[in-house]
Amino acid sequence: MVEQSETLEARLRLVRRRSSVPRARALLRAKLGEWRACEAPADMAELVLSELVTNALRVAVPGDRMIGVRIRCRGRGASLRLEVSDAGGGRPVVRRPGELETGGRGLLLVEALAYRWGVDERSAGIGKTVWAEVMAPGASPEPASVEAEIAAATVRPGQSVRVWGAWCTVRSVRSERYASGGLAVVIGLDDGPGLRMDAAEPLMVRDGAPPTAAGGPVVAS
Structure with a gap:
């Protein structure tokens, strides 16, 4: 078994x-x-x-x-x-x-x-x-131990995304249509303005809260 x-x-x-x-x-x-x-x-x-x-x-x-x-x-x-x-x-x-x-x-x-x-x-x-x-319905995903680049449309609340050189926690995700008919994603963050981007645009993501160091978010090198 x-x-x-x-x-x-x-x-x-x-x-x-x-x-x-x-x-x-x-x-x-x-x-x-x-x-x-x-x-x-x-x-x-x-x-x-x-x-x-x-x-x-x-x-x-x-x-x-x-x-x-x-x-x-x-x-x-x-x-x-x-x-x-x-x-x-x-x-x-x-x-x-x-x-x-x-x-x-x-x-x-x-x-x-x-x-x-x-x-x-x-x-x-x-x-x-x-x-x-x-x-499967109700199953929990395998935790991601490393960063991964995924399409914006697959980002979920609770994950962390790297934007503006730092990690931010995703608070909300919603989709909307462009006037041309394409799909956009609006991502609400815990720090700074939200993101509005094409659903297929890649974002660097990791599961859980962003890594921190004495005083704030870790800035990407």
């Missing part, structure tokens, strides 16, 4: 072809069964993983570079972290396609289904890792 606090992990390398999408989903299903994980977030996780792998397949990369997949399971499936790495440059951006467009909604789906998502530079090698966390 998997203990509630235990975190399990699986990794897979995929070749750059369409058949890798169902292969990634099959790995996820197999591992959740092996780990005897609850099925609450499994369907959502399959959709999210499919979109992340599909996006990675579309990235132009040098040579025959493969795609890396990592699945982390915590609390018998209450929390799933899905990571997809590719060797391409640039950063994925949430698109707002028109009603007549047939594609371009992958990250919109990820944004809607995931508790949070973001993009990290790979610690070794070239490229990036796009990650998403899927939560």
Whole structure:
């Protein structure tokens, strides 16, 4: 039996072809069964993983570079972290396609289904890792021990964001539409004016109250 606090992990390398999408989903299903994980977030996780792998397949990369997949399971499936790495440059951006467009909604789906998502530079090698966390209803997220850059739309009250060279606590988050129809996010902070920014714009975030030193917030170097 998997203990509630235990975190399990699986990794897979995929070749750059369409058949890798169902292969990634099959790995996820197999591992959740092996780990005897609850099925609450499994369907959502399959959709999210499919979109992340599909996006990675579309990235132009040098040579025959493969795609890396990592699945982390915590609390018998209450929390799933899905990571997809590719060797391409640039950063994925949430698109707002028109009603007549047939594609371009992958990250919109990820944004809607995931508790949070973001993009990290790979610690070794070239490229990036796009990650998403899927939560079962009522589950608590895995605490973030390090900073991460995520889309503004996925920021939550209680987290800390780095703005103006310092860490500030997020007090409120609401969304509103631009006149052009795009989605904006308004973030209320405990110190200074609020932020109004595009929903897909990246912010550096960490969970919990901001780090402090004798007298105030830590200023970024």
